[in-house]
Amino acid sequence: MIANIARQSLQHIGIDIPLYELAGNLSVSDKQLIAIARSLLYNSKLIIMDEPTSTLTRKEVDKLFQVIHKLQAEGISVLFVSHKLDEVFEIADSFTVLRNGKTIISETAQGITNEKFIYYMTGRKIEEDCFKPPFIDKSQTLLKIRNLCLKNGFENISFEVYPGEILGITGLLGSGRTELAKTLFGLYQADNGKIWIEEKEAKIKSPMDALRLKIAYVPEDRLTEGLFLSQSIEKNMLISNIDHLKKKNKTIDFEKGQTNLKKWISSLGIKLHKLTDGILTLSGGNQQKTVLAKWLETDPKVLILNAPTAGVDIGAKFDIHNYLRKLAEKLNVAILIISDDIHEVLLNCNRILIIKKGRITGQYNNVELNPETLRKLIIEEEE
Numbered sequence: 001m002i003a004n005i006a007r008q009s010l011q012h013i014g015i016d017i018p019l020y021e022l023a024g025n026l027s028v029s030d031k032q033l034i035a036i037a038r039s040l041l042y043n044s045k046l047i048i049m050d051e052p053t054s055t056l057t058r059k060e061v062d063k064l065f066q067v068i069h070k071l072q073a074e075g076i077s078v079l080f081v082s083h084k085l086d087e088v089f090e091i092a093d094s095f096t097v098l099r100n101g102k103t104i105i106s107e108t109a110q111g112i113t114n115e116k117f118i119y120y121m122t123g124r125k126i127e128e129d130c131f132k133p134p135f136i137d138k139s140q141t142l143l144k145i146r147n148l149c150l151k152n153g154f155e156n157i158s159f160e161v162y163p164g165e166i167l168g169i170t171g172l173l174g175s176g177r178t179e180l181a182k183t184l185f186g187l188y189q190a191d192n193g194k195i196w197i198e199e200k201e202a203k204i205k206s207p208m209d210a211l212r213l214k215i216a217y218v219p220e221d222r223l224t225e226g227l228f229l230s231q232s233i234e235k236n237m238l239i240s241n242i243d244h245l246k247k248k249n250k251t252i253d254f255e256k257g258q259t260n261l262k263k264w265i266s267s268l269g270i271k272l273h274k275l276t277d278g279i280l281t282l283s284g285g286n287q288q289k290t291v292l293a294k295w296l297e298t299d300p301k302v303l304i305l306n307a308p309t310a311g312v313d314i315g316a317k318f319d320i321h322n323y324l325r326k327l328a329e330k331l332n333v334a335i336l337i338i339s340d341d342i343h344e345v346l347l348n349c350n351r352i353l354i355i356k357k358g359r360i361t362g363q364y365n366n367v368e369l370n371p372e373t374l375r376k377l378i379i380e381e382e383e
Contacts, residue, residue: 148193168349285316
């Protein structure tokens with residue numbers, strides 16, 4: 001009886017998910033679809049979706065949007081809460097912009113431009129332009145990878161990062177992009193291949209090796225991998241560099257640490273009340289800036305960012321991207337952005353590598369592409 005009800009509810013939205021699979025083993029996308037199917041059992045007329053696409057791939061977003069359109073056709077209303085402008089324009093008939101707890105504007109999707117939307121959300125004008133490095137020094141490499149392999153992860157990965165540029169790697173979920181990032185940080189040990197940092201061969205067998213070599217890694221999920229949720233903002237920012245703050249009596253010089261952190265608060269535009277507040281008092285965007293500040297405090301030679309702006313608002317996204325561009329111009333940090341956010345990669349990476357089934361299958365300059373062509377390339381590579 002229960003199985004039949006569950007099956008009918010899933011069929012109602014056109015989804016086929018094994019009924020007896022543990023929910024914990026399902027993808028985030030399938031968990032969200034189960035929640036939608038469950039809500040329909042109560043004859044819901046309004047379904048509220050709070051940031052439903054924050055951890056989904058583009059294919060999963062498309063599946064979710066198909067379900068939303070099906071619900072709409074049946075007369076069910078959806079309140080779609082999101083900071084992703086392209087998705088709002090794609091799925092919404094009308095919208096309301098909130099900022100600092102106040103309604104800024106209510107309008108139809110056809111009645112406003114993307115530029116005005118950004119202004120209403122942030123209260124400032126943000127101009128998104130394509131990153132074009134003023135200078136790239138190809139006489140040397142900051143990071144060089146040759147024939148790097150990880151069983152069940154990736155195979156024969158080779159690339160280099162030159163001073164002055166930002167390299168992007170993009171691909172679908174399961175393409176091997178995250179495994180590559182974690183291998184470069186020592187969370188996985190490569191089975192074969194070589195890595196050079198500033199022309200010197202590097203052996204990375206653990207995160208401690210990576211730290212010693214001044215490799216920094218901003219993970220894709222700040223809440224489970226990037227932050228100590230029970231600790232203060234200050235402790236989260238200082239933890240990666242805490243050995244340099246030890247006094248002779250082995251205690252931590254937090255006063256010196258706070259002096260160091262003030263520059264990151266200013267440079268990244270972190271909005272907080274005081275450093276000793278809990279990390280959960282910050283917005284998602286400011287939490288992400290805190291993770292980035294934690295690694296910048298180590299003065300890295302290699303900065304790996306895995307989905308660096310996932311789940312953050314447009315203003316915080318602009319601040320992070322703007323800082324990375326300025327950092328690239330210093331010519332002393334290899335910056336690697338790994339993301340499935342097509343706009344993020346196109347706007348901020350002068351070179352883009354496509355990874356599919358653990359292999360690099362294409363390399364492009366960002367000025368050669370637009371969002372639609374890059375999306376097609378990724379999908380074609382997958383097919």
